[in-house]
Amino acid sequence: MDAFFEWFRVLYDETGINLPFLYDDYDRNRMVDGFLMTVKLSLVCLFFSVVIGVVGAWLQGSTLKWTRRFVNGYIQLFRNTPPLVQLYFFYFAIGSQLPKVATDWGGQAPVLGSFAWAAISLSFFAGAFNVEIFRSGLEAVPKATVEAAEALGFSRLRIYTDVTLPLAFRVCLPALNNNLVNLVKTTTLAYAIAVPEMLYEANQIWSDNVNVTEMMVFLLIVYFLLVGVLVWSMNRWERALRIPGYG
Amino acid sequence: MMTIPSKQIAAVVAAGVLAIAAQGAGADALDDIREAGVLKVGVKADYKPYGFLDPSGEIIGIEPDLARDVADELGVELELIPVVSSNRMQFLEQGKIDLMIATMTDKPDRRKVVNIVEPNYYSSGTNVLARKSLGLTSWEDLSGKPVCGIQGAFYNKPTAEKYGADIIAFKGTAEAYAALQGGNCAAFVYDDSAIVAKVAEPGFEDYEMPLPTIDDAPWGLAVALGEDGFAQLMSDMTVGWHESGRILELETEWGVANTPFAQAMHDEYK
Numbered sequence: 001m002d003a004f005f006e007w008f009r010v011l012y013d014e015t016g017i018n019l020p021f022l023y024d025d026y027d028r029n030r031m032v033d034g035f036l037m038t039v040k041l042s043l044v045c046l047f048f049s050v051v052i053g054v055v056g057a058w059l060q061g062s063t064l065k066w067t068r069r070f071v072n073g074y075i076q077l078f079r080n081t082p083p084l085v086q087l088y089f090f091y092f093a094i095g096s097q098l099p100k101v102a103t104d105w106g107g108q109a110p111v112l113g114s115f116a117w118a119a120i121s122l123s124f125f126a127g128a129f130n131v132e133i134f135r136s137g138l139e140a141v142p143k144a145t146v147e148a149a150e151a152l153g154f155s156r157l158r159i160y161t162d163v164t165l166p167l168a169f170r171v172c173l174p175a176l177n178n179n180l181v182n183l184v185k186t187t188t189l190a191y192a193i194a195v196p197e198m199l200y201e202a203n204q205i206w207s208d209n210v211n212v213t214e215m216m217v218f219l220l221i222v223y224f225l226l227v228g229v230l231v232w233s234m235n236r237w238e239r240a241l242r243i244p245g246y247g
Numbered sequence: 248m249m250t251i252p253s254k255q256i257a258a259v260v261a262a263g264v265l266a267i268a269a270q271g272a273g274a275d276a277l278d279d280i281r282e283a284g285v286l287k288v289g290v291k292a293d294y295k296p297y298g299f300l301d302p303s304g305e306i307i308g309i310e311p312d313l314a315r316d317v318a319d320e321l322g323v324e325l326e327l328i329p330v331v332s333s334n335r336m337q338f339l340e341q342g343k344i345d346l347m348i349a350t351m352t353d354k355p356d357r358r359k360v361v362n363i364v365e366p367n368y369y370s371s372g373t374n375v376l377a378r379k380s381l382g383l384t385s386w387e388d389l390s391g392k393p394v395c396g397i398q399g400a401f402y403n404k405p406t407a408e409k410y411g412a413d414i415i416a417f418k419g420t421a422e423a424y425a426a427l428q429g430g431n432c433a434a435f436v437y438d439d440s441a442i443v444a445k446v447a448e449p450g451f452e453d454y455e456m457p458l459p460t461i462d463d464a465p466w467g468l469a470v471a472l473g474e475d476g477f478a479q480l481m482s483d484m485t486v487g488w489h490e491s492g493r494i495l496e497l498e499t500e501w502g503v504a505n506t507p508f509a510q511a512m513h514d515e516y517k
Contacts, residue, residue: 026408092422096429105392107381109430114415194415194426200398204416207333207399210360 018211019218027205034201035222041118041197042184042226048123049183050176053130057168058160060135071131078128084189086125090117091193118190126183133175137168170241177234181227188223198222276474277321280345285324288314289344292329293420295444296501297350309497310348313368313468316493317346317484331419333399336361339471346470346481350438352401353467362472364481367465368488370508373402374460376427376442376451377434383457386410395423395432402462406436427454444503465508489516 009023021031060071078086095117100108112120141164149159191200198219206215280286290310291298298308306327318325328344335349339361350371353363375394377383390411396403398416407414415432417423420441427435428450435442439460446454468485470477488494489512495505 026404092425092429095431096425100430103433105381105433107378107392107430107433109393113431192418194395194417196415200416203333203398204403204414208401208404210336210356212337 018209018214020209020211021205021218027208030196030201030204031198034196034198037115037195038187038197038226041115041122041187041190041195042230044119045122045126045183045187046180048119049126049130049180052123052127053134053176054165056127056131057134057138057165058157060131061138061160074124075128075131078124079132083122083125083186084192086121087118087189087193090121114190114193114195118187118193118195122183122186122190125186126179129179130176133172133179134165134168136175137170137172138164140171141167167246170238170243170246173234173238173241177231177238180234181230184227184230185223276345276470276477277480280321280323283323285326286314286318286321286346287326287328287344288317289328289330289335289338289347289349290314291331291349293331294350294438294441296503297440298329309494309501309503310350312497312500313348313488313493314346316488317481320480320484331399332397333418336469339469342471345477346468348468351467351469352464354401354464357467357469360472361469362474362478363467363469364478364485366482366485366489366512367467368485369466369494370463370506371438371440371466372460372463373406373436374439374442374456374458375434375436376445376454377457379453379455379457381433381457383434386458386461389434392433393431395426395435397423397437400437402436405462412436440503440506463508486516489513492517 005023005028008019012018012020012023020027022028056071056074059067062068062071091114095110095112098110098112101111103109145167146159146164149163154163187197188199190197191203194200202215202219206212288311290306290308292300292306294308296308298306298310301307306329311327314327315325328338330338330344330347330349332349332351335347335351336357338344339347347361348368350369351357351363352371353367357363375383375389383389386406387410389406392412393415394406394412396406396414396416397420398418400416403414403416406412412434414436415426417426420437423435423437424445426432439456442456445451446456468481470481489509492513494509495513498505498509
């Protein structure tokens with residue numbers, strides 16, 4: 001393995017193509033950490049944004065006026081502001097107002113760090129879109145289906161979880177795919193509040209080695225593959241969920 | 248409707264391409280600057296007192312003053328372009344700026360990318376800004392602690408590798424100072440020259456520069472690779488600054504104690 005990595009050092013000396021994240025231990029470790037951080041942040045945000053979408057769409061159909069207004073207010077707030085501004089707002093404006101806790105290094109730090117804020121902010125951002133995506137699916141479910149369920153004595157929650165949501169889910173999966181792909185790409189913004197994800201680590205490496213071109217090409221390929229994996233698995237899921245004769 | 252024969256279009260395009268090619272081949276940076284009447288210099292805008300914004304939004308400081316000396320020497324207008332550590336060399340490569348005087352430490356691998364002018368015009372070392380209550384005494388105390396830094400600063404890597412600090416690097420100093428004051432990091436690793444100025448500012452009474460300065464390294468101003476004529480002129484100007492004591496004078500003017508480097512260079516060239 002070492003010989004393989006050393007080959008890239010030779011490549012640099014011979015051709016000037018500098019890939020320090022392959023031949024330098026320290027840079028390799030931080031690139032791997034960055035990749036794992038991107039995957040972790042993406043998974044956390046994907047999960048919570050879908051949960052927010054499902055719950056939000058349910059609350060949007062609530063019989064209570066103020067619940068509906070609250071959900072719509074949330075959607076407007078998060079959909080109409082740039083995610084980078086939200087990140088800065090949460091991290092610097094809200095974060096500094098939070099109660100502090102004693103840290104193991106003897107200082108006082110806010111309870112939530114940069115990763116937590118990135119996860120919260122991006123989940124709510126993508127969640128706002130997901131609510132609307134699920135609503136589009138819910139509205140596509142025929143009214144007669146809901147009425148049939150009501151006639152059978154289903155409660156409102158059971159109609160949602162057992163009848164409308166499963167059908168709506170199949171309708172809105174393509175739109176959901178789009179939004180989740182966007183979410184994975186948006187995790188790069190977390191670099192602004194120093195979450196050590198891939199773009200952040202790549203930036204550290206190119207600052208130390210002045211190899212911007214190589215790092216950019218590398219990042220492009222990795223994100224292409226990462227999002228490719230997501231799209232592939234979502235497509236498989238979409239096929240697995242298909243009901244013959246529906247939609 | 249008027250029609251333009253395609254041959255005519257082709258001829259115009261070809262002439263344009265030739266004109267651009269000729270310009271690229273023959274001219275050197277000095278001629279371009281004189282012709283344009285503007286010298287574009289990349290300086291820091293967040294690095295008091297070397298380059299920072301005054302209340303009206305103008306970039307002022309020691310480096311902008313040096314840049315003005317160069318513009319006066321060339322007899323052209325000066326345009327100051329704010330740069331940060333992570334883009335300053337790229338700006339120079341792409342021709343967005345003609346000259347970079349942006350607190351850049353002179354490093355061998357940077358010399359491969361831009362033309363760093365001899366002799367060095369300034370020097371600084373690395374230190375940290377930390378809350379007094381933390382009681383830091385040695386660099387090893389940073390081990391395992393979150394330490395704020397600036398994206399693109401060369402000492403992030405050694406601070407993490409040698410002393411085991413967790414570097415949290417931000418784009419600019421404003422974010423790093425905010426994160427330090429917000430308690431997101433235990434210390435802020437930066438140039439000692441900037442920290443000395445910072446601890447004197449209101450709002451930083453509880454902060455200190457507790458560690459011995461390390462890695463005292465010279466700063467280099469730079470022009471694009473291949474601009475040997477311009478580099479020679481800058482070299483002469485730098486010698487001139489050291490000879491006349493201009494650097495020492497600027498330090499005093501901007502409220503920095505005279506640094507040993509500036510003093511030594513003045514003694515050497517006078």
